[in-house]
Amino acid sequence: MHMMLRRGLSGTAAGRPPTALVLMNLGGPATQEDVHPFLLRLFSDSDLIQIPFQSMSSRFIARRRTPSVQGHYAKIGGGSPIGMWTEKQGRAAASQLDTLCPSSSPHKAYTAFRYATPLTADMIAQLKADGVRRAIAFTQYPQYSCSTTGSSLNELVRQLRVHDPEGSISWSLIDRWGQDRLLAKAFAQLIRDGLERFPADVRDSVVVLFSAHSLPMSVVNRGDTYPTEVAQTAQRVMEELGAGHVHRVIWQSAVGPRAWLGPATEASLKGLPRVGVRNALLVPIAFTSDHIETLFELDLDYIPKAKEWGFDNLRRTESLNDHPAFIECLASLAARHIEGTHDTSKDFAVRCANCTNSACDDTRHFFAKA
Ligand code: GF9
Numbered sequence: 001m002h003m004m005l006r007r008g009l010s011g012t013a014a015g016r017p018p019t020a021l022v023l024m025n026l027g028g029p030a031t032q033e034d035v036h037p038f039l040l041r042l043f044s045d046s047d048l049i050q051i052p053f054q055s056m057s058s059r060f061i062a063r064r065r066t067p068s069v070q071g072h073y074a075k076i077g078g079g080s081p082i083g084m085w086t087e088k089q090g091r092a093a094a095s096q097l098d099t100l101c102p103s104s105s106p107h108k109a110y111t112a113f114r115y116a117t118p119l120t121a122d123m124i125a126q127l128k129a130d131g132v133r134r135a136i137a138f139t140q141y142p143q144y145s146c147s148t149t150g151s152s153l154n155e156l157v158r159q160l161r162v163h164d165p166e167g168s169i170s171w172s173l174i175d176r177w178g179q180d181r182l183l184a185k186a187f188a189q190l191i192r193d194g195l196e197r198f199p200a201d202v203r204d205s206v207v208v209l210f211s212a213h214s215l216p217m218s219v220v221n222r223g224d225t226y227p228t229e230v231a232q233t234a235q236r237v238m239e240e241l242g243a244g245h246v247h248r249v250i251w252q253s254a255v256g257p258r259a260w261l262g263p264a265t266e267a268s269l270k271g272l273p274r275v276g277v278r279n280a281l282l283v284p285i286a287f288t289s290d291h292i293e294t295l296f297e298l299d300l301d302y303i304p305k306a307k308e309w310g311f312d313n314l315r316r317t318e319s320l321n322d323h324p325a326f327i328e329c330l331a332s333l334a335a336r337h338i339e340g341t342h343d344t345s346k347d348f349a350v351r352c353a354n355c356t357n358s359a360c361d362d363t364r365h366f367f368a369k370a
C-alpha cells in the first residue's frame with residue numbers, strides 16, 4: 001500500500017483521484033419502507049447467522065418482524081439517523097485528513113453499510129466512477145467482532161471479486177481501534193458532560209455503566225475478541241476520566257431464545273438499585289452514532305422506568321456523532337494508518353480458534369497481499 005501511496009505523489013493535487021476513506025457499518029433503515037429490505041439482508045447474512053433453509057427462513061422472519069421494528073423506528077423519528085451521521089463524520093474527517101496528510105490528498109469519504117443503502121456494491125461503483133486507486137476500509141465499530149466488522153469485510157471481499165475483478169483499487173484496513181487514546185478522550189469528554197447533569201452532591205457516587213450490544217454465546221465461545229475489546233475500551237476511558245468512579249460493562253439488545261453474553265443491561269438496571277446503586281450514567285460504548293438501540297431501548301424503554309426500578313438519577317451520555325473530539329479521533333486514526341507500515345492490525349491475522357467459515361480465511365488472504 002505504501003508503494004502505491006508514494007507513487008501517487010507524482011499526480012497533481014487537482015487532477016489526482018481521491019484516496020478513499022470507506023466508513024463501514026451495519027447501517028439502518030432510513031425510512032419505514034426500508035425496514036423490510038434491511039431485515040431481509042440481516043437474516044440472510046450467513047456470516048452472522050446460520051439458519052436452516054436460510055433464504056426461505058430469512059424471508060419468513062424478516063416479514064414477521066417488520067411491523068414491530070417499523071413501530072420502533074416510528075418512535076425515534078421515522079428512520080435511522082446512521083446514514084446522516086456517517087456522511088457528516090466522513091466529510092469532516094476527510095477534510096481534516098487533507099491537512100494532516102497532504103501527500104495522499106485529496107481524501108474522500110464513502111459509506112458502505114452491511115444491511116442498508118449505500119451497500120458495499122454501491123460504494124464500489126462510486127469508487128470506480130471517481131477513479132479511486134487507493135482505499136482504506138475503516139470499520140466504524142471500534143471493537144472487532146466477526147459478527148460486525150468481520151461480516152462487513154467478508155462482504156467487501158466478495159463484492160470486489162464481482163465488481164472490481166481486475167483489482168484496480170489497492171486496499172488497506174483499519175479493523176479495530178477500541179484502544180485508541182483519542183477515542184478514550186472523546187468518550188471521557190462525553191462522560192464529564194454527562195456527570196455535570198447530576199446533582200452535585202451525588203456526582204462522585206455515580207456508577208458508569210458501559211452498555212454494549214451483546215453477542216450470542218455461540219459467537220463468544222467461537223473465540224470472538226469483542227467482549228475483551230469492549231472491556232479494554234472501558235478501561236481506557238476510565239483511565240482517561242481519572243475520577244475514581246466505579247464502572248461496569250453490561251450487554252444490551254439480545255433477542256430470541258438462545259443464550260447471549262450477560263449481564264444484560266435491563267437486568268443490571270433492575271438489580272443495581274437493590275444493591276445500593278442510586279445514580280448511574282449509561283455510556284453506549286460500541287456504537288459511535290445515535291441508533292435504534294440507544295434512542296429506543298435506552299432512552300424510551302429503560303430510562304423512563306428508572307424511578308420505578310429504584311434509581312434517583314439514571315442518565316445516558318450523548319453519542320459521539322459529530323463531536324469535535326471524535327472527528328479528531330477519526331482523522332488522526334486514518335492519518336496514522338496512512339503514515340504507518342501496517343495494512344491491518346496484527347490481531348486481524350489470527351482468526352477465532354473455532355472458526356469454520358472459509359470466507360474469514362479468504363478475507364485475510366485478500367488483505368495480506370493488498
Ligand atoms: C452486534 C455491535 C456489536 C440474530 C439475529 C438478530 C448473531 C446477532 C450479533 C452481534 C451489533 C452491533 C454486536 C443474531 C445472531 N448476532 N447480533 N450477533 N451484534 N444477532 O450472531 Cl456494535
Ligand code: FES
Nearest residue numbers: 146351352355360
Ligand atoms: Fe471469527 Fe471466522 S468467525 S474468524
